[in-house]
Amino acid sequence: MSRNLSVARGVAWRTLHNVFTNPSLFIPQLAFPLFFFTAFAGGLSSIRHLPGFDFPLGYTAFQFVFVLLQSAAFGGVFTGFGVARDFEMGFARRLLLAAPHRSGIVLGYAIAALCRWCVTAVFLTAVAFAAGMKVGGSGVDLPALYLLAAILNVAAVLWACGVAMRLRTMQAGPVMQMPVFLVLFFAPVYVPLNLLQGWIHSVAVINPLTRVLEAGRSFLAGSPTQVAAAYGAAIGLAFVFSLWAVRGLRKAETAG
Amino acid sequence: MNATVDQVALLARRSVIRTWRQPAAIVFPLIFPMLLLAVNSGGLRAETHLPGFPTDSFLAFALAVPFIQGALFATMNAGTDLARDVENGFMSRLSLTPLRGAALLAGQLGGVVVLGVIQACFYLLVGFAAGVRLAAGVLGVLVLLVFAAFIALAFGAVGAWAALQTGSSESVQSLFPVFFVFLFISSMNIPRDLMGTTWFRYAATANPVSYLLECVRTLIITGWDAQALALGFSIVALVAVIALSLASYSLRRRLVR
Numbered sequence: 001m002s003r004n005l006s007v008a009r010g011v012a013w014r015t016l017h018n019v020f021t022n023p024s025l026f027i028p029q030l031a032f033p034l035f036f037f038t039a040f041a042g043g044l045s046s047i048r049h050l051p052g053f054d055f056p057l058g059y060t061a062f063q064f065v066f067v068l069l070q071s072a073a074f075g076g077v078f079t080g081f082g083v084a085r086d087f088e089m090g091f092a093r094r095l096l097l098a099a100p101h102r103s104g105i106v107l108g109y110a111i112a113a114l115c116r117w118c119v120t121a122v123f124l125t126a127v128a129f130a131a132g133m134k135v136g137g138s139g140v141d142l143p144a145l146y147l148l149a150a151i152l153n154v155a156a157v158l159w160a161c162g163v164a165m166r167l168r169t170m171q172a173g174p175v176m177q178m179p180v181f182l183v184l185f186f187a188p189v190y191v192p193l194n195l196l197q198g199w200i201h202s203v204a205v206i207n208p209l210t211r212v213l214e215a216g217r218s219f220l221a222g223s224p225t226q227v228a229a230a231y232g233a234a235i236g237l238a239f240v241f242s243l244w245a246v247r248g249l250r251k252a253e254t255a256g
Numbered sequence: 257m258n259a260t261v262d263q264v265a266l267l268a269r270r271s272v273i274r275t276w277r278q279p280a281a282i283v284f285p286l287i288f289p290m291l292l293l294a295v296n297s298g299g300l301r302a303e304t305h306l307p308g309f310p311t312d313s314f315l316a317f318a319l320a321v322p323f324i325q326g327a328l329f330a331t332m333n334a335g336t337d338l339a340r341d342v343e344n345g346f347m348s349r350l351s352l353t354p355l356r357g358a359a360l361l362a363g364q365l366g367g368v369v370v371l372g373v374i375q376a377c378f379y380l381l382v383g384f385a386a387g388v389r390l391a392a393g394v395l396g397v398l399v400l401l402v403f404a405a406f407i408a409l410a411f412g413a414v415g416a417w418a419a420l421q422t423g424s425s426e427s428v429q430s431l432f433p434v435f436f437v438f439l440f441i442s443s444m445n446i447p448r449d450l451m452g453t454t455w456f457r458y459a460a461t462a463n464p465v466s467y468l469l470e471c472v473r474t475l476i477i478t479g480w481d482a483q484a485l486a487l488g489f490s491i492v493a494l495v496a497v498i499a500l501s502l503a504s505y506s507l508r509r510r511l512v513r
Contacts, residue, residue, distance in 0.1 A: 028433065039440035042456035046446065050302055059452075174284070185295040191302050200298030 004104040011095070011108025012115065015082055019116050029078055029116060033071035033124050037063060041131070044190060052195050057134040057221055064128045065145065065216040066189050069209075071124060072153035073180050075117035080160020080176045083109055087168035087252070096253060106161055106245050113157035114150060121146065136222035144227070145219040148212060151234040156180060158241035165248035168255070187213045208233035260359050267363020272370055275333055282371075285329035286378050289322035293382075296321070296445065306450055311477045316388045320472035321444055322379040323404055324465060326372055327411040328435045334368045335415025335428035342423040342510065351511045360511075361503055365412045372408025376401055383476075391479040399485075400475050406492045407468065411435075413499035420506035442466040464491045 019025045041063040048059040055062045086092040092105075099105055135142065160176040167175065187209040188196055196204055204210045215230030275281045297315040304312050311317050341347045350360065380397065390396045418428050441456070442465040451457040460466050471488020474481040 031433070035437055035440065038456075039445075042453040043441070043445055043451060043460070044300075044303075045452035045456075046306055046450050047303060048452070050305055052302075182291070182295075185299070188299070189295075190299045195302040196299065197301050198298060200295075200301075 004101040004107065007099045007101055007104025008107035008111055011105050012111040015079065015109060015112035016115055018082065019112070025078075025082075029071075029075060029120055030123050032074070033067050033120060034127055036070065037067040037124065037128065040067065040190070047191060050191065050195060053191065055192060055217060055221065057136055060128065060131055060133045061135065061220055062217060064124075064133055065220055066184075066187075066213060068121060068124060068145070068149050069152055069213060069216060070184055071120045072117050072149040073156040073184060074177075075120060076113045076153050076156025076158075077160045077176050077180050079109055079113035079116065079157045080164050081170070081173055082112075083161050083164035084168065084170050084172050084176075087164060088170050092168075092252070093256070102249060102253065103246060106158070106242075106249055109161055110154055110157050114153055117150070117153045121149065135220060137219050138222060141219040141222055141224060144224070145216050148216055148219070148230060148234055151231070151238055152212060155234060155237040155241050158238065158245040162241060162244035162248035165245070165252040168252060183207060183209050189213075208237065260356055263355055263359035264362045264366060267360060268366030268370070271337065271364050271367020274337060275367065275371055281333055285326060285333075285371075285375055289325040289379065290382055292325070293318055293322055300445060303446060308447075308450055310447060313388065313477075315383070315386055316477050317473065318445075319379065319383045319388055319476055320469045321439075323376060323400070323407065323472045324439060324444075324468050326375040326379070326404065327407040327468075328432065328439070329375070330368050330372050330408040331411040331415035331418075331435065332428065332432060333371065333415070334364060334412035335419040335431065336425045337419075338364055338416050339419035339423060339425035339428050342419065343425060347510055357504065357507045357511050361413075361416060361500070361507060364416060365409055368412035368415075369405050369408045372412070373401055373405050375408075376404030388476065390476055392475040396475040396480075400472060403471060403488065403492070406489070406496065410492045410496035410499060413496055413503050417499050417503035417506055420503055420510050423510075438463060438465045443469055464495075467491050 019029070041060045044063075045059045047053060048055075048062075083092070086095070095105060096102060137145070159180070163172050163176045166172075186200065186203045186207050188204050193201070193204055193210060193214065211226050211229040211233045215224065215226045218225040218227075293315070297318045300318070301314045303309060304314050304317075309317075338347075341350075380400065390400070392399065415428060415431070418431055419425070422428065441459050442463045443451075443460050444465075448457055448460050448466060451460060467484070467487040468491060470484045474484040478484075
């Protein structure tokens with residue numbers, strides 16, 4: 001166990017060092033969520049006047065939850081890009097040879113993804129408060145929202161690791177990114193679920209991310225709903241993708 | 257004169273074939289804007305209930321966006337291919353031939369314009385299949401395709417300038433997020449007069465991309481709006497003139513014989 005952790009610590013440290021010392025990796029992870037937050041909360045704020053829009057804290061808070069969850073998911077995917085790059089450049093093969101417990105490699109990448117998302121979450125939250133976001137939740141509700149986002153981050157990095165370790169090339173980027181993008185945007189992003197119409201309503205109803213998003217918004221509003229379903233969905237995704245990532249690691253080992 | 261035309265034709269052919277051989281360079285510009293269109297037109301359909309929204313079909317409203325996104329891809333395609341020519345020494349070998357700089361630029365951008373028009377036809381066909389009808393009629397389709405060609409030329413020239421200036425495909429790729437910011441802080445998802453946040457409305461009003469979107473949108477949902485068309489065509493012409501001048505200047509420096 002301790003050798004596993006020592007591998008994880010080493011991989012996490014290297015990944016974080018790479019991210020935080022390279023502006024081309026660090027700046028986009030801060031800028032993109034901020035930019036989506038600005039574009040959605042600023043540009044679409046009139047949506048709060050729609051009949052049936054019943055989120056009590058206004059459109060900024062409504063969009064904040066989505067952008068926070070999106071930053072968590074994409075923080076995981078961006079870390080997956082780094083895994084793919086490590087394989088493409090041959091570093092990951094040397095890592096596979098040197099690590100006494102290879103599952104520590106996946107754990108290390110997951111820790112790194114979580115740490116880099118924490119920085120993004122702090123930055124995004126500060127900007128949201130500066131923009132006048134209202135919060136109705138208590139000292140329990142808000143940590144529950146961030147915990148939900150953290151689990152989503154872990155699920156996303158495990159998904160991306162599984163893809164990166166199977167394909168072992170940077171060209172796998174769209175394969176990691178596109179499903180995450182679609183699952184996120186097939187949830188009620190711009191309006192509550194009851195205002196969605198047609199096919200997107202049907203898709204959103206069966207999309208597990210809808211539960212996560214609705215519960216996240218209810219945490220911020222201070223009236224939690226669908227908590228068990230949201231945590232169940234997030235933990236379920238993280239569990240399934242942990243198996244996916246470990247199988248990916250085994251495939252990478254087999255490929256040499 | 258004939259020699260220059262031959263040079264342009266050869267380089268345009270090379271540009272098209274080169275893109276054709278990279279499936280990701282064709283599929284992504286076609287599929288990604290359509291996915292975004294599907295997601296946004298579904299998710300934002302309720303917006304049509306806002307008082308003053310110009311149409312009852314959000315799909316028709318949002319169909320303008322892929323045309324401008326196509327411009328981003330034109331920039332990337334033109335810039336990345338040209339930067340790769342600089343990186344792998346092809347440009348240096350060209351500088352040893354009697355090739356004229358203008359022919360190189362025209363050939364490269366000719367290929368980009370062809371692909372831009374193909375993209376525009378695809379977006380229009382998807383729109384028609386989904387039930388959108390152009391308020392400006394058949395002539396509007398022609399004007400839309402001409403506008404798409406101009407956009408591809410103008411933004412392709414921006415990409416070419418970036419490539420010739422930096423000589424690095426990575427630097428050209430880094431332009432993508434910048435253009436994305438311009439696209440999102442515009443009237444992409446909502447008309448400017450319905451924007452509730454004042455500073456965002458000012459930013460969108462100052463953003464030229466809003467006028468490009470509104471030029472396409474007027475042909476789709478309003479019909480013939482002379483002001484919107486004049487603004488759109490003027491902006492795209494201005495971008496084209498500035499970018500082509502800058503690209504020609506950078507090319508002269510690259511092709512020093």
